[in-house]
Amino acid sequence: MTGRPADEAVDSTVFSGQLAQIMRPELESVADEIVAEIRALIPEYRRPLDGPYGKSIKAGVRHAVSLFVAQIADPSVSKQHAHEVHRRLGQNEMREGRSLDTLQAAYRVGARVAWRRIMKVGRDSGFSSTVMSQLADAMLGFMDELASVALDGFLEAKACSADALDTWRRRLLQLILERPAVPPEAVEELAQLVGWTTPKTATPVAVRPLFPLRGAQRPPLDADVLAELTGVEPRLLVPGAVTRERLAALEQALPRCRFAVGPCVPLDAVADSLRWARKALVLVDEGVLPPRRVVWAQESLPVVLLHSDEALAQQLRGRLLASLDGLTARQRERMLETLRAWLDAQGHVLDMAERLSVHPQTVRYRMRQLEAVFGDRLRDPDARFELELALRTLPSAPWQNGGQRAGGANTRT
Structure with missing residues (x-):
């Protein structure tokens, strides 16, 4: 032993x-x-x-x-x-x-x-x-x-890190926007760390500086607004819905910026809402949406949807409007203008004449041309729907000059 x-x-x-x-x-x-x-x-x-x-x-x-x-x-x-x-x-x-x-x-x-x-x-x-x-x-x-x-x-x-709190707040915003989504517990833990009350719903705001932002100083935003303004895609996150008062505060805090406000959604859907808001900003740049300082994506969801895949839209237009390829540019635009008026007026000649500012007899003449080009597709509900989709995805600015194209053409889309 x-x-x-x-x-x-x-x-x-x-x-x-x-x-x-x-x-x-x-x-x-x-x-x-x-x-x-x-x-x-x-x-x-x-x-x-x-x-x-x-x-x-x-x-x-x-x-x-x-x-x-x-x-x-x-x-x-x-x-x-x-x-x-x-x-x-x-x-x-x-x-x-x-x-x-x-x-x-x-x-x-x-x-x-x-x-x-x-x-x-x-x-x-x-x-x-x-x-x-x-x-x-x-x-x-x-x-x-x-x-x-x-x-x-x-x-x-x-x-x-003198800006440790700001770093954590930016990190919290990044966590909320991550895909695939992080567990809610992870968001809640970091929210508690920075003193941010986790809301049931929130509104993302895509920000587009119209001029370079001045310096690195944090703008005077409300304390409950999460912000990331230093990257290539500046964004904000507002708890709940954006009210008039809240919007006024954002415009005052960031006076040299344009905003696209996404729909107010549950926290786990914020990334999608921000994506729609960003697309709305792009459509403003492309002349599809009007150049307002504040763009509400909620009011433009059909336009955002139609322009979400430009390559696919080109395929659709190419398939449906190929019948017009043999026409001159002026003839093609007149046919598209007439087709849009026919779809909007549901085929009523007098309404079409008023929309086009032409005589009803001119409308009937143009309609015979449409019939010759599109034939039975004009009587097929599915085909009519596709034609309207194709027209509405044309690169145009329907808000300018009573429906004229940004470059001055008279196509209504």
């Missing part, structure tokens, strides 16, 4: 080396299991891991597991690189807008999964309880050390 402690000390050294050899082939799968369990248990980490964010998370986990196994075999192995990796990881977590609790929870999950695997390997290899106890102490101490280093990095980044 008197020799047992010394024997166990020898066993510990020998078995630790053996365990390191056994664990090396397990490193990749252990790291993947840790990442998977962190994502399963902590909503904030359930984002796709394809980009730089995912690579840094995976690299940190794999480096930690590899270093621990290396330390089992050689306790003198340097930790300097590991400390640098996890300090940067902590800094990135702060910049991503996650909380200290989330960061610490990730390390606890990592330690639990790694220890679970070591226990399995140890039992399968017949290691003594003394060796396993020592390994448990070493594992917990090692993970505490890395968590402490990451915490230091987190606090350093926070201290160095």
